[in-house]
Amino acid sequence: MLTIADRDGAASVAPSATQAAEVAGSSIDFEDVTVSYGGTVVLDRFSLSVAPGEILALIGPSGSGKTTALRAVAGFVRPASGRIRIGEQDITDIPPYARGLGMVVQNYALFPHMRVDQNVAFGLRAQNADPALIATRVGECLELVGMSSFARRYPAQLSGGQQQRVAIARALAIRPRVLLLDEPLSALDAQIRRNMVEELGRLHRDLPNLTVLYVTHDQSEALTLADRIAILRDGRLNAFGPSRSLYQAPTSRFAAEFLGRANLLPVTVSQLDADGVLARVRLGEHSLSVRCELQLAPGHGCLLCIRPHALRLADLPTGNGFRATVETALWQGDTQNVTLRVEGVALNLTVSPSQAMPERGSAVWVDFAPHEATLIADEPAHG
Amino acid sequence: MLVWSRAARRMIWAVGGLVAAIIYGAPIIVIALASIAGHWNGAWPNDFTLRHYGNALTGDSARQLRTSLETGAIASVFAVLSGTWAALALRKIAPLPRRLFDLFFFMPSAVPSVSVGLGLLVAFSQPPVLLNGTTLIVILAHFVLISAFSYGNISAGLARLRPDYEQVAESLGARPAYKLWRVTLPLILPYIVGALSLSFALSMGELGATEMVYPPGWVTLPVGIFALSDRGAIFDAAALTMLLVAGTFAILLALVRISNRATVR
């Protein structure tokens, strides 16, 4: 009972903003966490801090260690070394049932032998909470996810999206210090998934202090929902930063390609601007201006990263552009996808469908704004 | 669908049906016929009577039926308890010892029942524990023989249980005992009921070990049926067999209904 009522740092479940704002969410800190299964290291000296109240998405290809990291927070895998903290508390050696975390898994795992309300009440009952408190809390949580009218149904009578909401309500009912979401949308079909992403966003606006660790392999979910994104590769943190800046200025080739389609052109640095923000690079015979956050010396080879939608077609040479040959042009309904070739490298750009389609084989000018492209260090491609 | 021509399919069905009927239908039908046969001098019974059932439901036979039901109920409940316990306990230990224990718990199903009976006779006819000639030794023999089957059923159920139910329960704050009682056991209930049904049915039909160990005061139905048929009272034996089959099925059906009602709709 004490564990429910007196927990510090729990997010409020009630949709009232004042109540929700009163409590502060907890941070999650991974400190040099290493996990191995039978000799295979799946998480390698992983360090990351999740700030209170933020949604942090942990993304990466399968086998990158993202689910292992989440399960280490939940307590189902035990780190071989390193510590995990929630708020001020070191939880590394605490059993899962004493951690006070909400968790939603891929297939929801709603208890099939319990009604919706019994599912939501499960955590409070397990901790011997007061029946009156349980009744109120279950009501609040079901209302929060819009499932009040389904309280007496059994999980088998619900659709995938409805089961998902019940699973979230069940996790929130114990007023968790943090909410762990493990691929929560991957079992839904595309249309419902889009709606659920929006709903999760709304839920977090209702509970702005709730810390959420969100594991997914889908970069668009991460970009839509997360304040910050951490990209894992082979058990290590590959890139980390606020979603928007990580997308626009990825810090690695892997991050650039994982977060969305990226054009990567090999260039040579010719000159750095005095203020250190922009650099001039050479692409074949062209000299281009681009944002640069790397420490680079002139003459250094690196990759110029531009998203397909940041490129524009032009008929005449402009300030920051190069000449390329049209290979294919594909109309795709809401966009047109044009493949060009420059200096032997293929690159993609998307243009609005109303724009006239360039002719195959013709030479065009392509330009971009310096701050919409970035330089990243060259490294072997993944996969 | 392997055979596409309708005629060929019909012929295969006819042949298969005939074989299955001769092998599986005929024995049951003929026992049923014998159990109500008054006289049987030609190919078919000459007349019919319920006398054999009358005999079966009175005197020795009725006592044997009760003995079998009691033995089956006690032995199968204990077998399921121990099987559930063993299957749950084995999940917690390392893979190699787990496989060894698994082999051990299955072993009673692999050994001839007569040897199990002989072993119990030898072991419990001498100190420290004397059970020879008691009811308990019959129940113990049944327990040993059926325990492997309950263990197998329940550990198969646990192996099929997705781990995330229990993990979510834990993350919601359920301590091990609460999780076991409210999540794990309800989810494997169909397997527990299956184990109970199978154990009970096997115990009801057990003959080998019982023949070795039964005392005069605790004669089970199969032992009684054998005694009748040995004496030549085969119609009475048939009636008792029908009762054995009917009793077994009635209890199996009841258990299945309970399990259906208790689990997910």
Added chain:
Amino acid sequence: MAETTTAPRPVVATHGLWVVLPFAILCAAFLYPLFLIALQAVTGPDGALSLAQPLRVLTTPAFWRAFLNTIEIAVSASAGCVGLGLGLAILLSFVPFPGSRTAARLIETFVALPTFLVALAFTFLYGSAGILNETATTALGLAHPPVDFLYSRWGVVLAEVTVYTPFALRPLLAAFSLIDAAQIEVASSLGAKPLRILRQVILPAALPALLAGGSLCLLLTVNEFGVVLFIGAKGVITLPLMIYDKAIQEFDYPSACVVAVVNVALSLGLFSAYRLIVARIGGRHAGVV
């Protein structure tokens, strides 16, 4: 919660202690008696260890007759179970008829029935005064019953085939349910005849299940007691029946123990083979329960 959570996580090793109780029960009620059987077998009348007893029993012709009978009956019955089981499984899985699922269920319930039921029924069906013989003698005007296999080894074999075919059928049905129906349809559309599909698609998929079911049948038929006892044919003595005769009819416990040791060793050997096959094909105890 924060104040209660400093307790260290329970040490994993103590979880293993839960297995002690059921294992202790198994030891007391099963392993200890088996051990005493073995001990009794090699203990002379004076209480000292001696091989005289086992040597005496193992050199009698009666023992070897029982041993060979057991093996022959078990091998023939298992072959029959596998053959019949394969036929039924193919019929039920690939030439399904309305109600074929129910039929499969009904056949499976035979697993729960006492084995002597079939032996008893066979007396009425194939006995010297049974339905088959009476019908034949009346119809053909014969002086003697024409069918006379029941009180021979073949009676036992046929009864065991009936009783144990479901154990061969079950893993086969499971294996067949994994064959993609589209595979057979594609093969048919490419012009393969049913027999060819059977040989090239179905049988290879069934092989592991056949081995598992066959070895399980072998194990169960080696151990079978009720059928042999009920048919009660004079010449048909198997190892389990010999144990029963020695112990209960002749009160010769030491000899019974020697025979039991051989029988248990044979069974455990078959059990290991069965478990190896099942482990190899990855099915979990296919068909044991």
